Amino acid sequence: MTQDKTAIAIAALKDLLGDRLSTGESIREIHGRDEAYSEPALPDAVVFPENTQEVSAIMKICSGHGVPVVPFGIGTSLEGHVIPVRGGISVDTSRMNKVLEIHESDLDAVVQPGVTRTQLNDDLRATGLMFTVDPGADATLGGMAATRASGTNTVRYGTMRENVMALEVVLPDGTVINTGSRARKSSAGYDLTHLFVGSEGTLGIITELTVRLFGQPDTILAATCAFETVDDAVNTVIMAIQIGIPMARIELLDDVQMKGMNIYNPDLNLPEKPHLFLEFHGSEAGVREQVELFESVGGEFGVSGFQWATRAEDRNRLWTARHNAYYAGKSLRQGCEGVVTDCCVPISALADCIARTKALIAEAGMIAPIVGHVGDGNFHLLILFDPNDPDELTRAKTLAAEVNHVALSFGGTVTGEHGVGIGKKKYMADEHGAAYALMATLKRAVDPDNIMNPGKIVEIN
Structure with missing residues (x-):
């Protein structure tokens, strides 16, 4: 019955989008994985909307048939955020890639979600302004907001949390809402903007962002x-x-x-x-x-x-x-794959946390280089393993789990940057306690049928 509903939804989406819907295997494979070592899963179809109205129409069709929807930016995430573990429709926003407004005097810009950080900075070059969040990958701003991305500039300029001022979001039932404003501060009601920043596509699809800009230094x-x-x-x-x-x-x-x-x-x-x-x-x-x-x-x-x-x-x-x-880390061992993890602790605990991590690496007998945004107390671990050796994969995953628990013991978080996705969900109850149940309550209120990126962050049924 579920497959029948999916087929009906795909037929309706085909009528809406024409050749901007694909069921081809190669396109589905691209949208069934991310940059990290996560088990792939293919969507039933991929759609390529070009504006908010089309996203709204897509959501109305999918919600009407109870079909899962997974937003997709450019696929650079590292915890399986974009993998459609329960099938359904992958909504690729890469064609929604216009820089809509640049307000030089107010130091902000309004963009569609498919705009990449380098694209925005290219458009800003003549203005003397810059967008500062730099996760490394040339990610889309919609994806960066959805995962609350940060990067090498965070110690000075902040993460996406500090740099997203307002959003336009399409909810699971197709309703379009606007959160926040271009004002630099507000005391008006719940902070819905930052509810969606970091929600990883589990509450809605971001279709427009207002972001903070900074002057280029002399x-x-x-x-x-x-x-x-x-x-x-x-x-x-x-x-x-x-x-x-x-x-x-x-x-x-x-x-x-x-x-x-x-x-x-x-x-x-x-x-x-x-x-x-x-x-x-x-x-x-x-x-x-x-x-x-x-x-x-x-x-x-x-x-x-x-x-x-x-x-x-x-x-x-x-x-x-x-x-x-x-x-570069993968070049240390030819033919290897890597289990990637990150965590973040108070900066005063960083040296002790890294020392404990290096001891765990030595005990496990693994090669695991460390890089980190140390000004934020955030570091990353790439645990190398032979993909043909199941025991090594098990040891790598065990080491990653141990490092995450060490971070919690130092008063930190299991992810300072990568997000929850599939990979970190198992640690959420340990980190958040009773607050994790409140997340489920919020998810249930916004997405009662659990069609938005199901299987990520929190379960509701």
Whole structure:
């Protein structure tokens, strides 16, 4: 009976969208996986709406027949968010990719969900403004809002939570709502904007975003520097933040990751020691002062090997290497796959949490490079395993679980950046306690038939 309803819904969607509906296997396969090692599952069909009205019509058809719907941006998520574990319709928003308005005086922009971060910044170049949330992948802004993405700039400019001001959302029954406004603050009612930011497509489909912009700094200076231990690197970051150095980026790469970086980027040629990748923004005098302060702090923890990048091409090369850390990590073991996890703790607990994590890696006998947005207390683990060895996969998943529980023991969260999806759902009750039941209540109220990305974040039936 469910399949009959799906077939009826697909026929109605075909009438609505014509050749912008596909049941071809290759298209369905693309929409049945993400960037991480998650078991794929194919949707029954993929649709490509071009405006809010079409999304609303899609939702009315799907809700009328009880057919699951999974929003899809560009597929760069890492916890199985976009995998349609219960089939249904994948709604690909990539054709909704217009920058609708840029308000230079108010430092905001209105965009459709399929706009990517690089596309928006290209459009902003002549204005002297920039959009700062940088998760590495050239993700869509709709997907970034849905997963509450962050990235290397977060320590200075914040995550999507701080940078999304308003949303247009299509609810499961096809109703279109607007949350928030272009005003910089409001005390008017529940904060519905931030209910949907991070909801991972389980409550509705984001069809328009108003995002915060920042002025491009006069001077940008990037650098790398090395330490003898991870503790020294992390403690440098903690002190730098405590004394108020306004860092734009502070990234940690441990010695294992640095080995992979040199393999994947032969021209990088940096010592295989724990490193910080840094960036300073401001006026020329302000950046000079930031650098002097940071060098002084680093000196107390044995910093060495500063390498500076002032030209845009050198900075881009450095940050491209950092954004490709996943592939660099995989280069440590040919033919491997990786279980990816992340967690986030109070910054004062970061050194101890990473030390415990490295001990667990050693006990498990695994190769697992660490990278982290250490200014936020957030770090990532890539646990390498042989895909033909079921025992290694089990050990990798066990190690990931142990790291997540360690983060909770330090007063942290099981995901600072990747989101819940499929991979982190099993930890939600441990992290949230009774509040997890309230999430189910909210889900049930907004999506009583559980058609919006079912199987993710929370179960309601």
